[in-house]
Amino acid sequence: MKLRLKIWRQDSATAQGMFKTYTLDNLEKGMSFLEMLDVLNQQLVTKGERPVVFDHDCREGICGTCGMMINGRAHGPIGGITTCQLHLRSFNDGDELTIEPFRAKAFPVIKDLKIDRSAFDRIIASGGYISASTGSAPEANSILIPHDVAESAFDSAACIGCGACVATCKNGSAALFTSAKISHLAKLPQGRAEARARVVKMVEQMDKEGFGHCTNTEACEAECPMGVSVLNIAQMNWEYNKALLLGA
Amino acid sequence: MSVINHDVIIVGAGLAGLRAAVEAAEYCDVAVISKLHPLRSHSGAAQGGICAALGNEEEDYPLWHAFDTVKGADYLGDQDAIEVMCNDAPRAIIEMEHFGVPFSRTKEGKIAQRPFGGHTRNFGEAPVRRACYAADRTGHVCLHTLYEQCIKRKVRFYSEYQVLDICETEGVVCGVVTYNIRTGEIDVFNSKAVMFATGGFGRAYKTTSNAHANTGDGLGIVMRHGIPLEDMEFVQFHPTGLYRLGILVTEGARGEGGVLRNASGERFMERYAPTVKDLAPRDMISRCMYQEVREGRGVGTAKDYISLDLTHLSLKQIETKLPEISTFAKIYLGVDPSKNPIPVQPTCHYAMGGIPTNVDGRVVTDEKNTVKIGFWAAGECACVSVHGANRLGTNSLLDLIVFGRRAGKDIVQFVRETKGKMPVQKDADKKVREKINNILSRTKGESVGKIRADLQQMMMDKVSVFRTEELLASACRDIKSLRERAKNAVVQDKGKEFNTDLLDAIELEFMIDYSQTIIEGAYHRKESRGAHAHEDYPKRDDANFMKHTLCLVDEGGHSEIKYKPVNMALAERNWEYREKFVAKERKY
Numbered sequence A: 001m002k003l004r005l006k007i008w009r010q011d012s013a014t015a016q017g018m019f020k021t022y023t024l025d026n027l028e029k030g031m032s033f034l035e036m037l038d039v040l041n042q043q044l045v046t047k048g049e050r051p052v053v054f055d056h057d058c059r060e061g062i063c064g065t066c067g068m069m070i071n072g073r074a075h076g077p078i079g080g081i082t083t084c085q086l087h088l089r090s091f092n093d094g095d096e097l098t099i100e101p102f103r104a105k106a107f108p109v110i111k112d113l114k115i116d117r118s119a120f121d122r123i124i125a126s127g128g129y130i131s132a133s134t135g136s137a138p139e140a141n142s143i144l145i146p147h148d149v150a151e152s153a154f155d156s157a158a159c160i161g162c163g164a165c166v167a168t169c170k171n172g173s174a175a176l177f178t179s180a181k182i183s184h185l186a187k188l189p190q191g192r193a194e195a196r197a198r199v200v201k202m203v204e205q206m207d208k209e210g211f212g213h214c215t216n217t218e219a220c221e222a223e224c225p226m227g228v229s230v231l232n233i234a235q236m237n238w239e240y241n242k243a244l245l246l247g248a
Numbered sequence B: 001m002s003v004i005n006h007d008v009i010i011v012g013a014g015l016a017g018l019r020a021a022v023e024a025a026e027y028c029d030v031a032v033i034s035k036l037h038p039l040r041s042h043s044g045a046a047q048g049g050i051c052a053a054l055g056n057e058e059e060d061y062p063l064w065h066a067f068d069t070v071k072g073a074d075y076l077g078d079q080d081a082i083e084v085m086c087n088d089a090p091r092a093i094i095e096m097e098h099f100g101v102p103f104s105r106t107k108e109g110k111i112a113q114r115p116f117g118g119h120t121r122n123f124g125e126a127p128v129r130r131a132c133y134a135a136d137r138t139g140h141v142c143l144h145t146l147y148e149q150c151i152k153r154k155v156r157f158y159s160e161y162q163v164l165d166i167c168e169t170e171g172v173v174c175g176v177v178t179y180n181i182r183t184g185e186i187d188v189f190n191s192k193a194v195m196f197a198t199g200g201f202g203r204a205y206k207t208t209s210n211a212h213a214n215t216g217d218g219l220g221i222v223m224r225h226g227i228p229l230e231d232m233e234f235v236q237f238h239p240t241g242l243y244r245l246g247i248l249v250t251e252g253a254r255g256e257g258g259v260l261r262n263a264s265g266e267r268f269m270e271r272y273a274p275t276v277k278d279l280a281p282r283d284m285i286s287r288c289m290y291q292e293v294r295e296g297r298g299v300g301t302a303k304d305y306i307s308l309d310l311t312h313l314s315l316k317q318i319e320t321k322l323p324e325i326s327t328f329a330k331i332y333l334g335v336d337p338s339k340n341p342i343p344v345q346p347t348c349h350y351a352m353g354g355i356p357t358n359v360d361g362r363v364v365t366d367e368k369n370t371v372k373i374g375f376w377a378a379g380e381c382a383c384v385s386v387h388g389a390n391r392l393g394t395n396s397l398l399d400l401i402v403f404g405r406r407a408g409k410d411i412v413q414f415v416r417e418t419k420g421k422m423p424v425q426k427d428a429d430k431k432v433r434e435k436i437n438n439i440l441s442r443t444k445g446e447s448v449g450k451i452r453a454d455l456q457q458m459m460m461d462k463v464s465v466f467r468t469e470e471l472l473a474s475a476c477r478d479i480k481s482l483r484e485r486a487k488n489a490v491v492q493d494k495g496k497e498f499n500t501d502l503l504d505a506i507e508l509e510f511m512i513d514y515s516q517t518i519i520e521g522a523y524h525r526k527e528s529r530g531a532h533a534h535e536d537y538p539k540r541d542d543a544n545f546m547k548h549t550l551c552l553v554d555e556g557g558h559s560e561i562k563y564k565p566v567n568m569a570l571a572e573r574n575w576e577y578r579e580k581f582v583a584k585e586r587k588y
C-alpha cells in the first residue's frame, strides 16, 4: 500500500518546526506504524537526509516511551492502544497521515517527534512515593488488604506515563497521570500515612510545571492506552480538598 | 576532559540497578546511568510474577524452592547462591509490599500466589502456589515502585546516557565513559564503585521477547577489560512468540487446549511426545518446532513459522480464559484466534549466562573467583549463578531484587572502608573517542542494519534451540566473517544528536563479541544440559561437564575457554537433605 506522511520536523528545542511530506510505497498492511517510520528513516539516511527522531523501545505497549499525534489523535485512530501497537491495516491505501509530537506547554519538543516529559518525573519526585526504610526486616502479613482494594490500587498503578492524556486534553492538564499515582498510593494502607501531604505537594508541582486545569472533559480517559479511569481524578480532588480542610 | 564525580555509579535502571541504588543511597551519593528513561527499562515487561515461599496459599518452604531451582537449573546453578536467594525471598517480597507494590490478594487480604512451571511442593511432589503477582503487570509495578524509592532517596539519574567503557586505573575499576545520546558528547564519570545492571541480550537473535535496548552492551564492555563471560551458551527460548515480533503468548494457551500445527495441519507434537504432546517442557517444544521448520514443514510463504491453533475452543473459553492473547493476536497480527490459527515461533527470552559474580555481586575474573576491585554486577547481565543451565519462571525478578540489594549493601561497606578515590586516567576517554571517530570516518561498506540482521539470523539458525557439531562449527566461521564485515560498516548519519545509527554500530561490535562466547561455549560443551541441547551429544555428562564455562574473546576475535567448578554447598553439607541436592536425571 501507499501512504503520504506529513511529519513534523523540528531541528532542536529552539528551532522553528514545520511539516514535511514524504510518500512511501510498497508498504505491507501487516506492518506496524513504527516499522513504517523505520522504513522511512532507512530511506532518508540512504539519501543522506536526517532521519526522523521518535521515541520507542519495547514496541509491545508496556514501556510508555512511544507516543505521537496521528491525524489529530493521541496514539492514532484506535482507542486503548499505544502508538507501537498501531498497524497499517488501520489505514487505507493512499491515505494521508499527519504525524506530530504530543503537544503541551509542559512537554517541550526536543527534536521532531520527541518531547521532554521530565515534568512527569518532577511530579513524582514531589511526593509520589511511600517512605519506608530498607533497614529492618518487615513482618510478613502485617498489612492485610482486601482483594478489591488491591485490585483498585492496581488499576490506578497501570499508568505507563506516556503523556497521551495531557496531549489529548484541551487544557493540557496532567490530572489523569497525577491522580493515578495519588490514588494508587492512597488506596493502600502502607501509603495512607502520607496521603495528605502527598496530594498537596503533587498537585502544587503539577501546577508549577505549567499543566492546565482539569475541566472534566474526560477526553483523557478515552485516549489512555491503559484504561486509567477518571474516577482517579475524583479521588485526587477529594483527597486534596480534605487535606486543605484538615491540614496536610 | 571534564570529570563527573559520584561515590557510586550504577549502570542500568531495571529492577537490579534500582534495587541496588535504593540500598546504597541510604548512605552514599549514588548516580544511576541508563540509556533509557528508568521507567522504560525492560524489567517493566515481566508479567508472570515473582516467587517466594511465603506459604500464603498453602504450605511452602524456602528449602523446597531451593530444590526446584537446583533441579530446574539442571544442577549447574551455584548452590550457595541459590540458598541465599530462596531464603531471602520472603523478606524481599514483603519489603516490596511495604514500598507500595499493589500485589494481588487472597480473600483474607494476604499476598496471593499462583503456580508456575517447575515450582513444586515437597521436592517435586506436585505444583505449588509460589508466584506472587500483580495481575499480569508484575514487572511494571515493581519497576515504578523502586523508581519512586530512588527518587525519594535523591538518587541522581542520568537518562539517555549510554555507557561505552569502564575506567580502570591500576587494575581498579573507578568510573565509566558515557555517550550522551541527546548531544553526542562524551563524558567521564569517576567513582569509588561501579555496578553493571545492563540487562539481557535477546537482541542478538532474530526473534526475541526482549526490547530494542536489550543489546547486552555491558557484556561486550567487560571483555575489553579481560573479564570472561560465564555460561553464555545457555540461552532460554520460549516456544510461543508471535511470528516476526517475538512477543510472548503465555503457556496458558496450550494449557487451555491450544495445539501446535505444521504446514500440512498436522499436530506434530503427537509424533515427538506421544503422551504429553503440546504440554511438553518449553525447551523440548521449541526444539520440535524448529525441527519442523528446518525440515520444510513450516507455515507461511517463507515456511518459517508454526500455527498455534485455538479455533476448536469455544469463543467463550478464549474470551474468558485467554483475553490478553486474543487482543494481542488481534492488535499485532490482525488475527482473530477464534477463527484463524496464531502464527508463532520460538522466541529468545532470557540469558542465563553473563558477567561472573559472587553472592555479594562482586565481579570475579577467573576460575579461582578472584574479585575485581571496585566492580559489581547484578541482574540478567550477571551470572551468580542461580539459574544454571535453565531458569525457572518468576526466579528472575527475585534474582534482581535479592542480588541487587546484596550488591548495594556490599558497595556501601566498600565505600565506607575505602579512603579516597582512585582517579581515572588522564586519557580515559581516548579509546571511545577513537572508536567513534573511526566509525564515523568510514565511507564505503555495508550498512550496520544489514550486518546486524545477518548476525541475528545466523544466531537463530545455528545457535538457538538446538545445536549440532556441524552448525556450531559453521557458526564459528560465520562470526569471523561478520567481525570482518563489521570493521567496515558504514554509518550514514554523521550528526551528533540522537545518532542511533552510530550507537547501532557500536552495539553491533559488542554483539559480535559476546555472540562468539555463546558459540564457543556451546561448541566446547559436548553434552546436553538445560537450554543447551546438543544433538550429537544428547545426554548430560556430569563427569566431564558439571562445570561453568568461562569464555573470553579479545578484539581480534581470539578466544580462550576455561572452566570453573559448580558450588555444591547443599549437596556437600552434612545434613538430612544432602541427597536431594545431588545431581540426578531431570524428570518431571
Ligand SMILES: Cc1cc2nc3c(=O)[nH]c(=O)nc-3n(C[C@H](O)[C@H](O)[C@H](O)COP(=O)(O)OP(=O)(O)OC[C@H]3O[C@@H](n4cnc5c(N)ncnc54)[C@H](O)[C@@H]3O)c2cc1C
Pocket: B011, B012, B013, B014, B015, B016, B017, B033, B034, B035, B036, B037, B038, B041, B042, B043, B044, B045, B046, B047, B048, B049, B050, B138, B139, B161, B162, B163, B164, B197, B198, B199, B200, B209, B210, B211, B213, B214, B216, B217, B218, B248, B349, B350, B378, B379, B380, B381, B393, B394, B395, B396, B397, B398, B400
Ligand atoms: C516479556 C518478558 C516477560 C518476563 N516475565 C518474567 C516474569 O514474569 N518473572 C520473572 O521473574 N522474569 C520475567 N522475565 C525476565 C525478567 O523480566 C528480566 O530478566 C529482568 O527484567 C532483567 O532485569 P535487569 O534489571 O537485569 O535489566 P533490565 O530491566 O533489562 O534493565 C537494563 C537497564 O540497563 C540499561 N542499559 C543497558 N545497556 C546500557 C548502556 N550501555 N548504558 C547505559 N545503560 C544501559 C537500560 O537502559 C536499562 O535501564 C521476563 C522477560 C520478558 C522479556
Ligand code: SF4
Pocket: A158, A159, A160, A161, A162, A163, A164, A165, A166, A176, A177, A180, A223, A224, A225, A226, A227, A228
Ligand atoms: S494516565 Fe494513561 S494516558 Fe496518561 S500518562 Fe498514564 S497511561 Fe498515558
Ligand code: FES
Pocket: A055, A056, A057, A058, A059, A060, A061, A062, A063, A064, A065, A066, A067, A082, A083, A084, A085
Ligand atoms: S514502545 Fe513501549 S509502549 Fe510503545
